Amino acid sequence: xxxxNKQAGSLTEKAGIxxxxxTNVSAINQIKNKRRQQPSAEELISGILLGNRTALSRAIxxxxxxxxxxxxxxxxxxxxxxxxxxxxxxxxxxxVPGVGKSTFIEAFGTYLTQAGKKVAVLAVDPSSTISHxxxxxxxxxxxxxxxxxxxxxxxxxxxENLGGVARKTxxxxxxxEAAGFDTIIIETVGVGQSETAVHSMVDFFLLLKISGAGDxxxxxxxxxxxxxxxxxxxxxxxxxxxxxxxAKLEFNRALHLFPPKKSNWQPKVTxxxxxxxxxxxDIWNTISDYFEMTKESGFFQExxxxxxxxxxxxxxNEQLKSNFYNQPGIIxxxxxxxxAVQNDEISPFAAAxxxxxxxxxxx
Amino acid sequence: xxxxNKQAGSLTEKAGIxxxxxTNVSAINQIKNKRRQQPSAEELISGILLGNRTALSRAIxxxxxxxxxxxxxxxxxxxxxxxxxxxxxxxxxxxVPGVGKSTFIEAFGTYLTQAGKKVAVLAVDPSSTISHxxxxxxxxxxxxxxxxxxxxxxxxxxxENLGGVARKTxxxxxxxEAAGFDTIIIETVGVGQSETAVHSMVDFFLLLKISGAGDxxxxxxxxxxxxxxxxxxxxxxxxxxxxxxxAKLEFNRALHLFPPKKSNWQPKVTxxxxxxxxxxxDIWNTISDYFEMTKESGFFQExxxxxxxxxxxxxxNEQLKSNFYNQPGIIxxxxxxxxAVQNDEISPFAAAxxxxxxxxxxx
Numbered sequence: 001x002x003x004x005n006k007q008a009g010s011l012t013e014k015a016g017i018x019x020x021x022x023t024n025v026s027a028i029n030q031i032k033n034k035r036r037q038q039p040s041a042e043e044l045i046s047g048i049l050l051g052n053r054t055a056l057s058r059a060i061x062x063x064x065x066x067x068x069x070x071x072x073x074x075x076x077x078x079x080x081x082x083x084x085x086x087x088x089x090x091x092x093x094x095x096v097p098g099v100g101k102s103t104f105i106e107a108f109g110t111y112l113t114q115a116g117k118k119v120a121v122l123a124v125d126p127s128s129t130i131s132h133x134x135x136x137x138x139x140x141x142x143x144x145x146x147x148x149x150x151x152x153x154x155x156x157x158x159x160e161n162l163g164g165v166a167r168k169t170x171x172x173x174x175x176x177e178a179a180g181f182d183t184i185i186i187e188t189v190g191v192g193q194s195e196t197a198v199h200s201m202v203d204f205f206l207l208l209k210i211s212g213a214g215d216x217x218x219x220x221x222x223x224x225x226x227x228x229x230x231x232x233x234x235x236x237x238x239x240x241x242x243x244x245x246x247a248k249l250e251f252n253r254a255l256h257l258f259p260p261k262k263s264n265w266q267p268k269v270t271x272x273x274x275x276x277x278x279x280x281x282d283i284w285n286t287i288s289d290y291f292e293m294t295k296e297s298g299f300f301q302e303x304x305x306x307x308x309x310x311x312x313x314x315x316x317n318e319q320l321k322s323n324f325y326n327q328p329g330i331i332x333x334x335x336x337x338x339x340a341v342q343n344d345e346i347s348p349f350a351a352a353x354x355x356x357x358x359x360x361x362x363x
Numbered sequence: 364x365x366x367x368n369k370q371a372g373s374l375t376e377k378a379g380i381x382x383x384x385x386t387n388v389s390a391i392n393q394i395k396n397k398r399r400q401q402p403s404a405e406e407l408i409s410g411i412l413l414g415n416r417t418a419l420s421r422a423i424x425x426x427x428x429x430x431x432x433x434x435x436x437x438x439x440x441x442x443x444x445x446x447x448x449x450x451x452x453x454x455x456x457x458x459v460p461g462v463g464k465s466t467f468i469e470a471f472g473t474y475l476t477q478a479g480k481k482v483a484v485l486a487v488d489p490s491s492t493i494s495h496x497x498x499x500x501x502x503x504x505x506x507x508x509x510x511x512x513x514x515x516x517x518x519x520x521x522x523e524n525l526g527g528v529a530r531k532t533x534x535x536x537x538x539x540e541a542a543g544f545d546t547i548i549i550e551t552v553g554v555g556q557s558e559t560a561v562h563s564m565v566d567f568f569l570l571l572k573i574s575g576a577g578d579x580x581x582x583x584x585x586x587x588x589x590x591x592x593x594x595x596x597x598x599x600x601x602x603x604x605x606x607x608x609x610a611k612l613e614f615n616r617a618l619h620l621f622p623p624k625k626s627n628w629q630p631k632v633t634x635x636x637x638x639x640x641x642x643x644x645d646i647w648n649t650i651s652d653y654f655e656m657t658k659e660s661g662f663f664q665e666x667x668x669x670x671x672x673x674x675x676x677x678x679x680n681e682q683l684k685s686n687f688y689n690q691p692g693i694i695x696x697x698x699x700x701x702x703a704v705q706n707d708e709i710s711p712f713a714a715a716x717x718x719x720x721x722x723x724x725x726x
Contacts, residue, residue: 309704316719344445347534356682
């Protein structure tokens with residue numbers, strides 16, 4: 001490590017440089033004291049309910065922590081926030097790198113805050129453990145929104161697996177809603193199953209695309225079109241407008257191949273430009289139509305109930321598996337058993353039965 | 364129960380009717396004795412390896428039984444058969460009721476036995492617990508094949524869940540292969556996830572369709588087209604030929620929307636008539652091409668290894684869940700916890716954690 005990395009905290013002045021007059025010394029000391037003494041769960045809950053961003057950020061940090069003490073505290077906070085949550089709309093946005101997700105969310109989020117909404121932008125990116133947050137990590141791509149007092153941006157939690165990242169994001173949604181954010185945007189890139197995870201925690205799922213070399217549908221990820229409530233073709237500006245309209249036609253045709261959705265909602269395809277802002281208000285109108293329709297039909301609440309149930313079951317099933325596969329006795333024998341199955345010495349079912357018996361011995 | 368149900372066994376003569384001269388009395392007695400004294404696992408294994416159908420049928424019955432003694436014996440038999448299994452090609456056939464699956468399998472199976480193949484026809488139909496085998500149950504629809512000495516037809520095992528039915532079918536495949544059947548056909552109707560289960564136990568997956576009212580792709584089950592290695596449009600005879608060719612075009616176009624398969628195989632669409640036998644040999648040629656290509660590339664063996672691994676993991680995961688959800692302590696509290704989640708009194712994650720702790724107490 002070079003000295004270069006020993007950066008001073010933003011609240012500390014460099015030696016030999018006197019603080020500028022503008023600095024409020026007592027405010028700095030207050031913040032320093034606050035940081036030293038960890039606020040209690042109750043304090044954080046009241047802070048969140050008052051819309052205090054520092055309290056919200058700290059609670060999210062507790063949710064994301066792997067320290068068991070933090071986890072316990074986080075659970076208490078979530079419990080206190082739950083009765084005040086759920087009064088929002090949750091929008092999932094996905095698209096491969098290069099479609100302009102950040103620029104789109106910047107334009108769309110700013111449109112929403114200008115319309116009086118309070119917008120929280122979260123992300124689910126299980127790859128962020130390695131890349132340390134490839135999405136939302138670079139907040140400079142959302143220059144306006146990051147300064148907007150009616151917006152709150154939080155990069156993806158990191159974690160060893162999607163299940164963990166998804167759980168943390170779900171709980172962060174609850175905290176943001178309790179803090180008064182009425183529109184939750186959850187961004188994801190199509191890494192592994194992350195789109196499915198996001199789809200199962202939002203009310204409305206938006207697929208962002210750009211018009212390409214003509215064959216728009218080639219290589220589109222399986223299942224992704226079936227999940228979409230809207231497909232938005234971004235970068236529909238300048239020379240791209242004609243191609244974008246062509247892509248719109250093609251997607252519309254392809255969507256008709258799918259069976260009708262349980263919501264009875266017919267997915268919409270629109271074009272937009274995050275640069276010229278053309279089409280942004282159309283997207284909001286589409287989303288508003290969706291919420292009006294599904295709230296009236298009862299599908300909105302039904303879907304949320306199903307999602308809650310899904311996440312409870314998912315957590316149980318993941319934990320059961322994790323307990324099994326991490327048991328030392330199972331770890332010790334797994335490779336050998338896998339080989340025996342591969343060499344047809346034992347059937348997959350007999351192998352499973354053998355391992356389950358070994359697992360029970362470890363109780 | 365009326366007396367009508369007290370049917371005589373096929374080996375018993377009706378009172379007052381003397382056996383026809385053709386009846387071999389000593390053979391009947393031999394079979395009767397065999398039935399009384401249960402053959403040992405070793406005896407059944409040797410019988411199966413000699414291609415004895417009675418031994419094969421009995422072993423399958425043991426595989427299908429829920430009696431723990433039978434299960435143990437079945438495991439022993441499978442272990443003995445495993446080194447002699449796997450030398451076959453496994454073909455899955457799916458299609459909704461009305462596409463003529465039985466008639467197709469009759470025509471296709473007969474074509475294969477005439478070409479010198481030994482064909483076993485199995486089924487995966489989890490609904491058969493209620494309907495007592497809606498597919499393959501009525502063997503009269505396969506009149507020729509059922510009499511064919513080079514064919515073996517076995518209706519679907521019954522069971523409370525797909526996992527159980529699938530496991531029994533997987534093990535039956537091993538027994539049939541050890542008995543010398545070189546072509547295994549597994550039929551399924553699209554009930555729940557049964558197509559996915561069959562897809563994960565076969566080498567080649569064939570979707571049977573008929574030409575319809577024009578919009579062929581409307582309402583087609585999600586994922587099913589992506590699994591298909593071939594789509595066969597049946598009943599392409601008489602007035603239907605033109606419509607069938609139109610459907611072929613449409614399916615071909617739709618298949619191009621999907622990303623390339625891991626096998627690099629480009630799925631084929633063909634038409635056929637199980638009545639006139641037109642197109643039956645084309646289907647076999649397509650299947651042969653597939654096996655030639657995937658055996659050469661190594662994909663064939665790779666897929667089988669993956670399937671073995673998949674079924675081992677699947678069995679473990681299913682069993683872990685079944686142990687959890689059937690524990691009396693969990694059953695007693697589940698409904699209340701579900702309600703608490705629904706009423707936002709507890710988060711889905713906290714609820715899961717609570718139940719997992721309760722489960723551990725029961726060890």
